[in-house]
Amino acid sequence: MSTHPDTAAFVRHDALPPQDPPASEVGMVHWLRVNLFSSIGHGIMTLVALYCIYALLAAVVPWLVNGVWDADSIRQCREKLDGARGGCFAVIAERWPQLLFGNYPSEHYDRASLAFVLLFVAIAPVLFFDLPRKMLWFTGLFPFIAYWLIWGGSIWVPVLALAGVVLGFFVYRALAGRSFFGAIIAGIAATMIFGFVMLGPIAGLLNSVLNISLDPVESRQIGGFMINFILGTTCIALSLPLGIALALGRQSNLPIIKTICVVFIEFIRGVPLITLLFVASVMLAYFLPPGTNFDLILRVIIMITLFAAAYMAEAIRGGLAALPTGQYEAGASLGLDYWQSMRLIILPQALKISIPSIVNIAIGLFKDTTLVSIISMFDMVGMIQGPILSSTEWFGVYWELLGFAALLFFVFCYGISQYSQYLERKLATDHH
């Protein structure tokens, strides 16, 4: 019987000890080879990209590092820089109140800031479902508090407006058993009638009895990033219910309602926001009774809300269309009427599906609030383009100001988009 040692020159009897993998297959080198230099083409692209990053950093880093934060004017900035490359950030250090608050009276910045902070308290329970539901009470009160803080004036105006809403709610509750839709309409009507007819006289009466008021601030004094924020949050909040109504109208099988909604949505989506803002600034006054004179901010809020509602409606319609017909049929077979099945079955699911598009529209809307600078409102961009860049001290400081504006918008918009991704993960009920 021949064994291996007879036929082979050498046979190993014990296993080799395991060796480390080759240097090119582990660690940094391997990572570089796979991710950056996997082929000649990729290698060239990597080098080009590295050069671009270098060029960009070489331009931006000295500009940031050498930046002057303390100067009175661009001339002083240049003197301090003495030919070196650097930004003149002193403009932000000096003009940040204008950039953030516009011409808001400086002694009341604390009021506006408080409203801004409270906004986050109010919005938190809407955004994060783990928070105690009782906080929603504050969310409901917030619009009235914020109005009072920002515009000032007698406390009775927002209090009575709140009372009007409460009245409308009770009217709704009283009628809700009969017809949901009718109750909603009646509730809104009660609030409107109370607001338009009774609010003024009663507020005057209460004011003469007990006068609690803050210094009033006029709308034209409000500006800067504050106005972008006011417009953004108000219009997003108002356009959502309107968008739901339009989407339901467009999906309904009542031909006249459907036509009205389709025409409205397609018209609004077909024209640029700028033209609607032109309407707000010059045309809307024509359509109101002679002698009515209401605030530019309010007119702009109305037009941006209508604009956003049309887009919201399309996003929600997508969600409605994505639901299987079985869901509608299930609602009907349970004996629910149209509003019940919409409220309890269809809308919760449809809205969940449309969250990504709704958030995209919200981000777009927030960015679009900068367009009001074109109708001569002094929002963030309007402030930069107008009073600051045309002042003798800061004539020609574009980069720092526009960069600051871009950074602020980026922080908020990126934050919202990250939140939307968190929400999608949280609401996902399927098991992928």
Place this chain on the structure above:
Amino acid sequence: MSTLSEPPKQSFHMGMLLNDTRYRGYTFQFIALLALVALFGWMVSNAVANLAALGQDINFGFLSDQAGYDINQQIIPYESTDTHMRAAFVGVLNTLLVAVLGCILATIVGVVVGVLRLSNNWLIARLMSVYVEIFRNVPVLIWILIVFNVMANALPSPSTFRGDDATASMLLGAFAFTNSGVYLPLPLWLEGSIVVVGVFVVSLIAIWALRRYARHLLYSEGRVIPTLPIGLALFVVPTLLAFFIMGRPIALEYPEMGRFNFQNGIQVRGSFIALWLALSLYTGAFIAENVRGAIQAVSKGQTEAAASLGLRPGRIMSLVVLPQALRVMIPPNISQYLNLTKNSSLAAAVGYMDITGTLGGVTLNQTGRSFEAILLLMAFYLAISLAISGIMNLYNNSVKLKER
């Protein structure tokens, strides 16, 4: 004999208009229509009263009045003595110019960035996501202003090109990038140039026929003929031959430094370039996201199947993945094109005279005809939007997956 399930025969009574689902719809619609008519009537009557109080009327006659202002960038000849109508038309053409060029550049940027964002190259993929996030999360108006200021501040002024000790020089002696715009050579069409153009068009048709023939050969016989060298030769040779045979009928008029500024050539205004670049880069970031989503929507099995057939990565992308991704990305891209067109109305911010700048800007302010000007402006944008979505929907239907 009637069955139990037969509905009881009831005569109609008024209460059913509210309580019977068969008739309630009519009631609601009637009320809605009534409310709408009332709202419109109220608004129109207010408008009539307001206009009467101001002593104005609705009259489009101002369009035939003399405009009296200049437009710095124009495609068709325009003088300040022309009518408002003509000024508006110049504005329309400017809007269309920036919208069309913007859509083209945005598509190129978007497709390249979208594909590169999925690249295996870690650095490139990261860079592209940074680009997309930065551009998507900052308002387009701020981008327009930033690009405009890059143009205005980072580029040399025309005066630096003058004199013997000029600090700036023209690229290839033909292109001058200045802070007041870009100067390009103007092609001059001399006698006989029509022949050259004709030959060029014929050679394009020949290339198209060649590709058709090559595909026919590939599908019917499985033979591959080299289309690229033949196509390139067809593209260049006949046109060049015609050009020299006809005695060089197409010349270029180069921009030259005059006493104060460049003369001759074409001047493309800085405002136009700023608007065009900013809109394209901004919309490109959104299109890149659509492209990425569409590519990821093509199942991985498709890529693997193509790879197992022996296709190279470039061909997998162009022959297998992109054609399938195209179907997914068209509808969202249509709305991006519409957004770009509508955003071009921000031209006002940099002083580019598009329709919003002429009809909705100077004409409106000069004549005070805000009502009419804004109506016309809206009608124009509405028509453009409907036209773009109509055309793109036709295209969408032609590439859509044909199902049973």
